[in-house]
Amino acid sequence: MKKTPTFQFIKSNQKNERSGQTMIFIIMILVCLTIVVMLNFDVHKIIRTKTVTQNAGDAAALMAARWQGITLNLEGELNIMHALAMVNDDNDTIDAISNIQARLSYVGPMIAFMAAQQAAKNNGIYVNDDFTARIHEHADKVRYVYPTEPDNNGNPLFPEPWPNAWSEYADMLDTVADNGIAAAPDNQHLYADYTSGHPLLDIGFYEAVAGRNWCWFVHNYPNYNVARTDPPTTLLEGYKSYPPTWWPPLPFIPNRQYINSETFGLGINKLTTTFDSFATSYNAAGSSDSHINTSSSISNQVSTWYGYSSAAWSKWDSMDVHGSQNFPVVGTVRPQYNYTGADAVIRIIADITRITPGAGDSEVPQQITWTAAAKPFGMLNEADRPNAFQIILPAFKDVRLIPISASSTPSGGAFNIPWRIHIENHLTKYLAEGPNGLNPDCWYCSQLSAAKGKWEDPLFRQTGANWLAIPENKNLCYTQSGPGGPGGGTRVAH
Ligand SMILES: [Zn+2]
Incomplete structure (x- = not known):
């Protein structure tokens, strides 16, 4: 059977159309594949960056909390040395110990701050220029504004805990910032902060x-x-x-005595009282291996000790399932862990650039923010919380991550610039x-x-x-x- 030319014409046209459709189909598949490949690349990049950010944030928070625990233990050892010096009536040593304790409550948290940077950097996080600039700015404020700011009565608004303290404290902040800030302290409580109520x-x-x-x-x-x-x-x-x-x-801004660092502060206080007031309760607790000499020669002498501030070290209400915040945990916090106090919160921001085409530019920079909180834990003996007797004693042996909402980070985070x-x-x-x-x-x-x-x-x-x-x-x-x-x-x- 002979095909008519018309038919042939139509057939060849159909053939061209089909191959054209195939081309469009192949191009569509290629475009889809390219997007899938780019998306896959982005997803992997995001997941990787997220993992790196989380690891670094957690490591930095744990490191800072560890140094808080170490510092509290040192304060505790110095309290014991203070007691021993009292037995020997050695007032010069007592003065020297008190001076060291005052400085330690700033130096210790600053080491925590520095160690946290190292932990973050070791885990692959780069220096954040905004964070660094912010710490340098604050160091300037500590150096130039804190010593001169008057309160309503013309007295210093920020009285120094020891002579030249603000200048030394600013030096420490500058030293940490000179090496670059990768992990920002998210629970800073700056002295010039408004406390609340507006x-x-x-x-x-x-x-x-x-x-x-x-x-x-x-x-x-x-x-x-x-x-x-x-x-x-x-x-x-x-x-x-x-x-x-x-x-x-x-x-x-309230006028008060400054004892604690703004960054990773330990929540400690100076208690002027007799040693008896701590020792009585300590002995009553039945501790047999007490290495504190509760000799009667010092028990009635009034002296200034470093203790736990009751405002900072109280019951851990935010972890209470029955409390006002209805914290979503199962069970209750064990009594030996049921205290607030020193903790460290870290904010890490990592930049990632997507290659998948978005609504705007083809390269869309995005940020991943991770916050982590950690806290030193310990026990005086088998059952007692570290702060059971008000006075600081060496008790901190452990450090754990804690939920951000159960930490001391202020509303909005301190490092939300x-x-x-x-x-x-x-x-x-x-x-x-x-x-x-x-x-x-x-x-x-x-x-x-x-x-x-x-x-x-x-x-x-x-x-x-x-x-x-x-x-x-x-x-x-x-x-x-x-x-x-x-x-x-x-x-x-x-
Ligand atoms: Zn504004």
Whole structure:
């Protein structure tokens, strides 16, 4: 049978079409494969970086906590030497020991800080220039601002624990920073920090505004303006837009005695009392191998000892399953571990660059942040916590990782640099000038602005108030808060 030319024409055209389709199909497969290969590369890179970051963070936190334990043990040994010197009436030695103890409570944590850097670097983390610059900046502040800052009465706001202490402390900070900071101390408690008590100092406030989390206001500031002239209501309903400034002024920085380092501080205190007050309880506990000489010749003499600050060393409530935070653990903390106190929290940031095409540039730099917390543990004897008798004695033998939420890290983390810049540099101007004083480049400032859907916009707050005015909505704040309880979720890491 002879094929008609028309038919042949049609057939050959179909053939071309098919091979064209095959080409498109092959190209599609190639594109898909390329993306899969790139994605695979990225995933591996991310996982690797994440593992490296976690290992380095954990190692740095454990190392810092180990040095905290070593320092506490040294303070304890010095207390024992102090007791022995008292037996011999050797006042010069007692003075020398006290001087060493005062310096040790700064030098020890600084060694912890330095050792943490080494641990992070040994685990493959590079120096972070922002961290390094921040520590150098702070060293300058310690050196030049701390010695001269007056309090309201013209007395020094930051009295030195020993002559020239701030200069020596600044030198130590500079030495650590000169080698480069890879692991930032995330539970720094800087002397110039506001202690608490103001919504603008609460990082949760900014997050609530950004995420329109109206329940946050019910849980955290239900009657915030009760002390003011308006009837009691939530901060959301009570707030009045600028001008004038509605916010109360920021709290004062308290004037106190400085004994502990800002970084990895040990939470210790000077106790001026008789040795008897410790020894009585120590002997009552039935310790047979006590190496403290409780000779009556020293028992009634008043002297200054290094002990545990009761504010820092208390019950570990944040780990309490029945406590206010409803910590999600099974069982209760064993009594011999049930104490807060010295701990070390580390923040590590590693940069990774993706090669998979994203929404913007082909090379998208991203950051992986890892925080880890660790704590020295120990026992005085089989059953007693290290802080059972107030006075520091050598007791720390172990170090463990602990949950971040059970650590002493402040809200938002001490080394969240944009947050620190906001509270240190922007808030005063905002309180004085209202939204005009805000910094346009700051995320926290932008939450406070008068732009549509932000805090100073009355309509934004009205939206929230209207939502909360409906009882079913308000009930959601309580029924959907989950295991975290009233805070709307516990901050639990790993
Ligand atoms: Zn700001």
